[in-house]
Amino acid sequence: MRIVLVGPPGAGKGTQAALLAQRLDIPHISTGDLFRANISQGTELGRQVESILRSGGLVPDEVTIAMAADRMAKPDAEDGFLLDGFPRNIGQAKALDALLVEQGLRLDAVLDLEVPEDEVVKRIAGRRTCRKDSSHTFHVEYKQPKAEGVCDECGGELYQRDDDQEETVRKRLAIYHEETEPIIDYYREQGLVVTIPALAPVPEVTRRALAALPERAV
Template identity: 75%
Template sequence: MRIVLVGPPGAGKGTQAQYLAKNLSIPHISTGDLFRANISQGTPLGKQAQEYMNAGRLVPDEVTIAMAEDRLAQSDTEHGFLLDGFPRNIGQAEALDRYLSDRGLALDAVLDLEVPEDEVVQRIAGRRICRKDSSHVFHVSNLPEQGVCDKCGGELYQRDDDQEETVRKRLEVYHSETEPIIDYYKAQDLVVTISALGKVDEVTQRAMAALGRSAAA
């Protein structure tokens, strides 16, 4: 299957992408991973992206699109892929359509993870990260008793990006730039919308059912 995953910040796209990709036996391709890989490997595209980032400027669509197309051309995508974070706007969606069409391919579905805005703010603004290991993530509703990471003892803190005001600004960007791709894909009858509320495995099962597949046990 060839799938695009969309949803607002805090919808759990990264987590769901990993589970869905595993269940569907297709590669999970995230924009963040593409940028990190190209920059760390010093590719021409990575160098271009780094220059823009060092200057505090947004990486232009053409660089992001080129990275995505380069990744989609790799052999492991032959039987499908799950895109997470790309396309991010109408221009990128049109570029993806052209890329696939030129190869006689097309998307099978666009999975839209739906979460109420207040829930998004509560999820992200309540998040606390371990300073020693950023993979250790907690929420204010369920912090360890001592107020420190119960895995390594590191201090827990709130990232600047997780401040409520910043979260609401991120949502505004999502509504203005990314949300329009949902209507774009609805016109192609590709959008499958599911609620992203509930436990991770419940959302995964919901998504698999919406895609017409059974989740692995």
């Protein structure tokens, strides 16, 4: 089963990707994880990415595609994978199609997590992160700490990251609409897109996504 997961920032792609990959017993391939892994391992691609990010630039499509292709060629991805964060634009989508065609393969489904824009802004702008450990996150509405401004886990100060500010979130959404959203129509023309209403508890969104997959996948 070969799946692409798409959706705006704050739609819960990372959470759903991990759950679906575990349920389907296929690797969850995230571009963010690929960048970090290649950088930490000191690969040639990792050195390129690290240099680009340090200079404040954007990672070129060809580098992202090369990393994704290398990861999809690993033995654990032989029977399938779930892509999260790739492809990010039409160029990457066409490159992915070409990679799969070379191997006599094709995508089985593109799951589009649908969340209203105002909800996306509320989810992200309301997030608060612990200064001591960034993996400790809370929310002003959905996951409030016991003591305001204090992390339940370690007592660290909770703060709003710059990229969680509403203005920044709306800019990220504008980029998503301009660059990534067009791939949904691209894949819809191939009959691969299933839209999943994602304004629901995590388990329910997972259930909807699994139900939407071809029967042989579940």
